[in-house]
Every structure is written in C-alpha cells, then in structure tokens.
Amino acid sequence: MKQLCFILLLALAIGLLAYTTRPDGEKALLSVPFVPDIPRTWDSAALADYEIPLAVAKASPKNVSPDYYYQMPEMVIYKSYPIYAPGREPKGYWEWLHQQEPEVVFDPAKLKTEADWIKAGELVFDAPTDTTGVFTVREARDSAMYAYTNMPLTKEGIMPFARYVVPKKGLVVVSGLGCVMCHTRVMPDGTVLKGAQGNSPDAQRVAYTYRRYEVPEPAAQGFVKALMGAPWLADDPHTQLSRQSKLAIADALDAMPPGTVLREGASILFPPQVPNLIGVNERKYMDHGGVNRHRNIGDLMRYVALNQSVNMIASYDGFVPAGKGFKEVPAPATGIRYSEAQLYALAKFIYSLEHPANPNKPSALTKRGERIYAEQGCVSCHTPPAFTNNMLTPVDGFEVPDEHRKKYDIFDISVGTDPSYALKTRRGTGYYKVPSLKGLWYRGPFLHDGSLATLDDLLDPRRLRDDYVPTGFRGAGVTQKAVRGHEFGMDLPEADRKALLAYLRTL
Structure with missing residues (x-):
C-alpha cells in the first residue's frame, strides 16, 4: 500500500x-x-x-x-x-x-x-x-x-x-x-x-483527470469509496456517489472551491475548509x-x-x-x-509558523468594532488572546453523551451550521470545534464547509434566504440555497457591521 x-x-x-x-x-x-x-x-x-x-x-x-x-x-x-x-x-x-x-x-x-x-x-x-x-x-x-x-x-x-x-x-x-x-x-x-x-485547486485537478484522461470508471468509484466511504451509515452519501459515473464524481469535485480540501475520511459533498x-x-x-x-x-x-x-x-x-x-x-x-x-x-x-504581517492597522473604526465584538458576546466563543475558547459545540441532531461532558470541553450550544460533515463522514464526531479567528484577513473561504467566500458574506443577512447564491461551496448542480447558522452580528446596523468587520480583519 x-x-x-x-x-x-x-x-x-x-x-x-x-x-x-x-x-x-x-x-x-x-x-x-x-x-x-x-x-x-x-x-x-x-x-x-x-x-x-x-x-x-x-x-x-x-x-x-x-x-x-x-x-x-x-x-x-x-x-x-x-x-x-x-x-x-x-x-x-x-x-x-x-x-x-x-x-x-x-x-x-x-x-x-x-x-x-x-x-x-x-x-x-x-x-x-x-x-x-x-x-x-x-x-x-x-x-x-x-x-x-x-x-x-x-x-x-x-x-x-x-x-x-x-x-x-x-x-x-x-x-x-x-x-x-x-x-x-x-x-x-x-x-x-x-x-x-x-488555495490549491486540487479537487479540480482530479476532476480534470477524470474528464480528459483515460481513467477507468471503477478506479474513480473506488477512489471515492476508499477516500470517503462510511458504509455503516444506512444512507451514506459517499457510498451512493461511489456508484455513479466518473463524470458525476468530477462534477462533485469541480464544485469544491479552493480553500476546501479533498482529504481522506472527509467529504466531497460537504467538503471541509x-x-x-x-x-x-x-x-x-x-x-x-x-x-x-x-x-x-x-x-x-x-x-x-x-x-x-x-x-x-x-x-x-x-x-x-x-x-x-x-x-x-x-x-x-x-x-x-x-x-x-x-x-x-x-x-x-x-x-x-507565524502569521504574516497584517496590513490592517488599528483605527477609531476598529476600536469601535472591538467594543461591538465584546458587546455581542463574541468573546464567549472566540476568546482572546487565542480567539477561541478551545471547546466543542454539538451540531443539530446530535445528543451529547453524558460521559463526554466529563472528558471533553463541551460548549453545549449549537450554532446551527450544516451538520452533515459532523454526522455523515469518517471524521464526524457530532461536534464542530470553535475555530480561532486569528489571521482572518488572509484566509477564506469561511465556515467549516467554505460556503462563504468573504467575511462580508458571513455577516450578510441575505445568506439566510433560500434564493441566496452562496459565494463559496454550494454543491454540484446547486444554484441557490440558504447558508444558515452562526447568525451572530447579522442584525447589527450597517455602520456597526462595518466596524466589527474592520476589527476582525486586524486579528
């Protein structure tokens, strides 16, 4: 092997x-x-x-x-x-x-x-x-x-x-x-x-090989099953994908934006950032x-x-x-x-490794954003100086076992993001960890599945609508869908939202 x-x-x-x-x-x-x-x-x-x-x-x-x-x-x-x-x-x-x-x-x-x-x-x-x-x-x-x-x-x-x-x-x-x-x-x-x-477009590279080179269809199907199959799930989406044509698999790969990753045990259909x-x-x-x-x-x-x-x-x-x-x-x-x-x-x-020099410098606007960050309660999850509380949040549909509360750092509140990765993959624990916000200014796409291309998109209330066009990952054949969850700060007045975003870019 x-x-x-x-x-x-x-x-x-x-x-x-x-x-x-x-x-x-x-x-x-x-x-x-x-x-x-x-x-x-x-x-x-x-x-x-x-x-x-x-x-x-x-x-x-x-x-x-x-x-x-x-x-x-x-x-x-x-x-x-x-x-x-x-x-x-x-x-x-x-x-x-x-x-x-x-x-x-x-x-x-x-x-x-x-x-x-x-x-x-x-x-x-x-x-x-x-x-x-x-x-x-x-x-x-x-x-x-x-x-x-x-x-x-x-x-x-x-x-x-x-x-x-x-x-x-x-x-x-x-x-x-x-x-x-x-x-x-x-x-x-x-x-x-x-x-x-x-930001490697590795998924697109694999899709290109399936479309342009003579890759046997069973090889493409076996690749999906070995890399991502979870056959203990009765409705495992990757087992189902592994039975489709290599062109259907290529379509799924092409839908993954750079900044998400084609990795073992994870997912093509709800890829991890x-x-x-x-x-x-x-x-x-x-x-x-x-x-x-x-x-x-x-x-x-x-x-x-x-x-x-x-x-x-x-x-x-x-x-x-x-x-x-x-x-x-x-x-x-x-x-x-x-x-x-x-x-x-x-x-x-x-x-x-160290973060690169940040071109976004503190200003009156970012100071105002820092106050809003504290007032909105962002500090409870994204706690300075690491800008994470290093805890796990359960996803919707997962019941936290009692023994987990004694062994792990559980923040028992769901932020409502898509639970598929946490429930339907070989890496799915039923939780998402609270990520650090350091270096947001050079990163992207955002959320655990890379569904939003920019920080501005994260605080855009329009993303909660069913007719929203996700700026990052949305899936093969999908043109519109809501990107729900992590709705903190979305009801702020426009001026406060701009200040908060300006502060986040200084982290």
Missing part, C-alpha cells in the same frame, strides 16, 4: 529570515546546542484517549497496533525541485533534472540546534508521501490542466503545491500528498505562505470535528502519522479504507511511515 493521503533545502539567508520576527533572546536560544526529547508517536497509553469517538460510536476507528506501526518502513526524503507552469520553465530545466543524482536531505545526525530541527521540519513539510500517481508528471506539464483549474502560481511561475523528485538518476516523478499540497497559500502578490489555509496550521500550538482539538486531541507535541506527531497513512488502514466497524476488499489490513511492509525524527522536526516547524 502506498499511502493515499494530506524538497528543496532553503538557502541559509532565507532560512534565517523566517526567524527575524522573533525576540532576540528567542533567536539566540534557537542557535544553542539542542538535544531533543522525542516522544514515541505510536504510544498505546497516549493513543488510548487521543481520539474522540465518532457520532456513530461503534464505527470509531480501531487503529493498528504499535507492533504493526513500527514494522512499516520509514520514509526516505529526497531533495526535490520546483514545478514550473508550462511556458515559465527555465530553458533546459527538464533535461537538467534528468541529470541529477538522487540526494537524501533529511539526516537527524546533522541537526545540532533547535533552528536546525525547524529547518529540517520544513523539508518534511515539503516532502511527498506518494510518488506513484496521485499527482503525475503528465498533469504537471499539461498547460490545459493549469487553465482548467485556474492554478495559482508564484511570481516566478512555480506551482507550489507539489514538487519534482529524483529517486534515481534519469527518473523524475511528481511528489504528492505532502503537507505542502493542502497547507500552502499563494498570496495575491505571488508570495507563498506555508501552513496557511491553502482547509485548516490553518499557523498558531496550531494554541489549539486543543484538531480538525473541524475536533476528532483528535492536541495536548503536546507528541499528539501533533500522531496527527500527522494518522493523516498521512495510518487512518486509511484503521478499521471502522469492519471497514478498512485501504484494505483488500475494504476488509483486510495490508501487510506492514507494503506501507510507509515518517520516522520519529521526521515527525518531531515537522512538528517543530509547524509550531514555529
């Missing part, structure tokens, strides 16, 4: 630039000798209460044992190279790539300081977890794919969501499913922001449904391990997504996993 999920070493000057916003004392600490205390990722005691049960508790995942996990081969991280859009590639670049020797770039023996570990973690962030066809050279060099997807590019013409890798001289492949694929955002000026809510990893160290729960707890760096390492391979070989009430016949767990030797050092370095890099 090659994991289904989801490397160019920077020059020293660029690497140091990442730390220029840190206090001088903290920068100095990053440069002293550092011996990490690396936790064990697949630790039985830590895993025992790491995951929140699913809304259908009997289907909660049963993960592989530590013995199985540590029999999986460790990943080798090779040097990787930028992918230029057709027409933007330097002359002779493709031929030059074929002359390069494979080069292993992650070596923990060479990491002497905390800064070294953080920079090595960026290599892991950029590294592929699949080079077998999730993203192909044919796609990377197909100008029609770039036009179809409206692919964001950097100022240099680089497509930053994947990279070329040379595993042996003369063989150039495209890396896929690294963290970089989902958690990279191309800003309006063509710069790249790593760790942010990404890409989480922002910047500031994740302040959050107690991971994913929109809060399915994984975040108590320490070991939990972040577990989260990566799960999402880059292991949750596809877990058993969900007997359904094994990447198993033979969707039932049998494959042999450990057929899989792959990050090493403990790679996971630790990646977690250190993610913890080091």
Whole structure:
C-alpha cells in the first residue's frame, strides 16, 4: 500500500529570515546546542484517549497496533525541485533534472540546534508521501490542466503545491500528498505562505483527470469509496456517489472551491475548509470535528502519522479504507511511515509558523468594532488572546453523551451550521470545534464547509434566504440555497457591521 493521503533545502539567508520576527533572546536560544526529547508517536497509553469517538460510536476507528506501526518502513526524503507552469520553465530545466543524482536531505545526525530541527521540519513539510500517481508528471506539464483549474502560481511561475523528485538518476516523478499540497497559500502578490489555509485547486485537478484522461470508471468509484466511504451509515452519501459515473464524481469535485480540501475520511459533498496550521500550538482539538486531541507535541506527531497513512488502514466497524476488499489490513511492509525524527522536526516547524504581517492597522473604526465584538458576546466563543475558547459545540441532531461532558470541553450550544460533515463522514464526531479567528484577513473561504467566500458574506443577512447564491461551496448542480447558522452580528446596523468587520480583519 502506498499511502493515499494530506524538497528543496532553503538557502541559509532565507532560512534565517523566517526567524527575524522573533525576540532576540528567542533567536539566540534557537542557535544553542539542542538535544531533543522525542516522544514515541505510536504510544498505546497516549493513543488510548487521543481520539474522540465518532457520532456513530461503534464505527470509531480501531487503529493498528504499535507492533504493526513500527514494522512499516520509514520514509526516505529526497531533495526535490520546483514545478514550473508550462511556458515559465527555465530553458533546459527538464533535461537538467534528468541529470541529477538522487540526494537524501533529511539526516537527524546533522541537526545540532533547535533552528536546525525547524529547518529540517520544513523539508518534511515539503516532502511527498506518494510518488506513484496521485499527482503525475503528465498533469504537471499539461498547460490545459493549469487553465482548467485556474492554478495559482508564484511570481516566478512555480506551482507550489507539489514538487519534482529524483529517486534515481534519469527518473523524475511528481511528489504528492505532502503537507505542502493542502497547507500552502499563494498570496495575491505571488508570495507563498506555508501552513496557511491553502488555495490549491486540487479537487479540480482530479476532476480534470477524470474528464480528459483515460481513467477507468471503477478506479474513480473506488477512489471515492476508499477516500470517503462510511458504509455503516444506512444512507451514506459517499457510498451512493461511489456508484455513479466518473463524470458525476468530477462534477462533485469541480464544485469544491479552493480553500476546501479533498482529504481522506472527509467529504466531497460537504467538503471541509482547509485548516490553518499557523498558531496550531494554541489549539486543543484538531480538525473541524475536533476528532483528535492536541495536548503536546507528541499528539501533533500522531496527527500527522494518522493523516498521512495510518487512518486509511484503521478499521471502522469492519471497514478498512485501504484494505483488500475494504476488509483486510495490508501487510506492514507494503506501507510507509515518517520516522520519529521526521515527525518531531515537522512538528517543530509547524509550531514555529507565524502569521504574516497584517496590513490592517488599528483605527477609531476598529476600536469601535472591538467594543461591538465584546458587546455581542463574541468573546464567549472566540476568546482572546487565542480567539477561541478551545471547546466543542454539538451540531443539530446530535445528543451529547453524558460521559463526554466529563472528558471533553463541551460548549453545549449549537450554532446551527450544516451538520452533515459532523454526522455523515469518517471524521464526524457530532461536534464542530470553535475555530480561532486569528489571521482572518488572509484566509477564506469561511465556515467549516467554505460556503462563504468573504467575511462580508458571513455577516450578510441575505445568506439566510433560500434564493441566496452562496459565494463559496454550494454543491454540484446547486444554484441557490440558504447558508444558515452562526447568525451572530447579522442584525447589527450597517455602520456597526462595518466596524466589527474592520476589527476582525486586524486579528
């Protein structure tokens, strides 16, 4: 099994630039000798209460044992190279790539300081977890794919969501499913922001392959079932979708706006907004449904391990997504996993990420908005300084089990947003976590399903009407529908609404 999920070493000057916003004392600490205390990722005691049960508790995942996990081969991280859009590639670049020797770039023996570990973690962030066809050279060099997807590019013409890798001289492949694929955002000026809510049109890329390439229909159907099926639900919408034509599947994929994510265990039909990893160290729960707890760096390492391979070989009430016949767990030797050092370095890099400089500065208008923010009670859920209370809110239709109130941080009020993701997916816990509002000015689309493109849309009362045209996700074939829920601040006078929005953009 090659994991289904989801490397160019920077020059020293660029690497140091990442730390220029840190206090001088903290920068100095990053440069002293550092011996990490690396936790064990697949630790039985830590895993025992790491995951929140699913809304259908009997289907909660049963993960592989530590013995199985540590029999999986460790990943080798090779040097990787930028992918230029057709027409933007330097002359002779493709031929030059074929002359390069494979080069292993992650070596923990060479990491002497905390800064070294953080920079090595960026290599892991950029590294592929699949080079077998999730993203192909044919796609990377197909100008029609770039036009179809409206692919964001950097100022240099680089497509930053994947990279070329040379595993042996003369063989150039495209890396896929690294963290970089989902958690990279191309800003309006063509710069790249790593760790942010990404804006890769990956769903459209897959839809393009189904429409333009000779992909067998059973392969497209199997992709949907393995990636998103939840057959323990009597009316599982993804099992139903997996029985439709590949063009119907392509239609569903095309309806997902950039900023939502095509990921395992989630949904094409009610897709999740890409989480922002910047500031994740302040959050107690991971994913929109809060399915994984975040108590320490070991939990972040577990989260990566799960999402880059292991949750596809877990058993969900007997359904094994990447198993033979969707039932049998494959042999450990057929899989792959990050090493403990790679996971630790990646977690250190993610913890080091900082929001970009905010161009929205405080003013009399934003001060007024801050007062309105407090008066409207926004602080009860989006509490400063993290701008989240780090709690879980139950969705409509889910009854909170008594034992959950003792074990988890439950804010027992529903905000009324669409409950489908929380009730009808392999990640659905019956809850949505309260998200942080930090960095709203550069993020989007909004709400857990990306149904609203801008902050202004969030406070627009017209979105509650059935004839509303959602500015973000609305689903294949849907032209109008209400976007209900999270109605706070929508009845404010126009001037107060503008002030509140101005304040939110300063966070």
